[in-house]
Amino acid sequence: KAGVTQTPRYLIKTRGQQVTLSCSPISGHRSVSWYQQTPGQGLQFLFEYFSETQRNKGNFPGRFSGRQFSNSRSEMNVSTLELGDSALYLCASSRAGVRYEQYFGPGTRLTVT
Amino acid sequence: KNQVEQSPQSLIILEGKNCTLQCNYTVSPFSNLRWYKQDTGRGPVSLTIMTFSENTKSNGRYTATLDADTKQSSLHITASQLSDSASYICVVSAAGGSSNTGKLIFGQGTTLQVKP
Numbered sequence: 721k722a723g724v725t726q727t728p729r730y731l732i733k734t735r736g737q738q739v740t741l742s743c744s745p746i747s748g749h750r751s752v753s754w755y756q757q758t759p760g761q762g763l764q765f766l767f768e769y770f771s772e773t774q775r776n777k778g779n780f781p782g783r784f785s786g787r788q789f790s791n792s793r794s795e796m797n798v799s800t801l802e803l804g805d806s807a808l809y810l811c812a813s814s815r816a817g818v819r820y821e822q823y824f825g826p827g828t829r830l831t832v833t
Numbered sequence: 834k835n836q837v838e839q840s841p842q843s844l845i846i847l848e849g850k851n852c853t854l855q856c857n858y859t860v861s862p863f864s865n866l867r868w869y870k871q872d873t874g875r876g877p878v879s880l881t882i883m884t885f886s887e888n889t890k891s892n893g894r895y896t897a898t899l900d901a902d903t904k905q906s907s908l909h910i911t912a913s914q915l916s917d918s919a920s921y922i923c924v925v926s927a928a929g930g931s932s933n934t935g936k937l938i939f940g941q942g943t944t945l946q947v948k949p
Binding site for chain 1 (some may be wrong): 874
């Protein structure tokens with residue numbers, strides 16, 4: 721069974737630009753969650769999607785948004801990038817929700833200059 | 834306030850030695866507790882997941898314990914190997930309004946370095 725895949729793996733952007741990250745969950749998993757990981761803050765929850773609907777949302781500004789498609793693939797978008805957005809963005813999928821075991825992808829390393 | 838605290842923040846041990854990582858939480862209502870291993874630059878990988886009724890769970894050389902009364906968990910690594918060098922993250926799931934929702938509260942992690 722293929723694991724969670726994320727693309728791209730590395731990305732360099734300039735302040736003010738926007739970026740879209742992609743996540744393909746494990747086949748059969750309907751829940752996709754996104755996390756931001758920085759050395760200072762650790763792992764922080766961004767949002768969770770289930771059956772194309774955002775079900776949970778963390779405490780991040782509206783510049784961070786996401787969506788989920790009918791095949792459960794998910795995208796995350798960050799607009800008007802700031803230097804502080806530099807982080808490892810992780811996607812995790814689970815069968816039915818965050819209360820179930822989650823499987824993480826390798827992450828996308830975003831650097832904002 | 835829901836919180837997960839891990840100790841120590843970092844740890845250095847010699848190859849072959851055992852070690853124990855601690856996790857204290859104040860999360861309510863409690864759903865389950867997980868330990869993840871994260872290698873540098875990679876996504877976390879699940880080691881164990883324990884519910885309220887489970888007090889010990891093993892995965893190879895990794896053994897997790899849970900004391901739901903004191904709200905403490907530990908991860909014991911036996912006969913450490915160089916490949917155990919990683920960050921270990923304790924995550925507690927809080928039950929939500931419906932059966933599948935809820936939220937995850939992450940600890941800051943313990944960085945383990947195993948030296949030859």
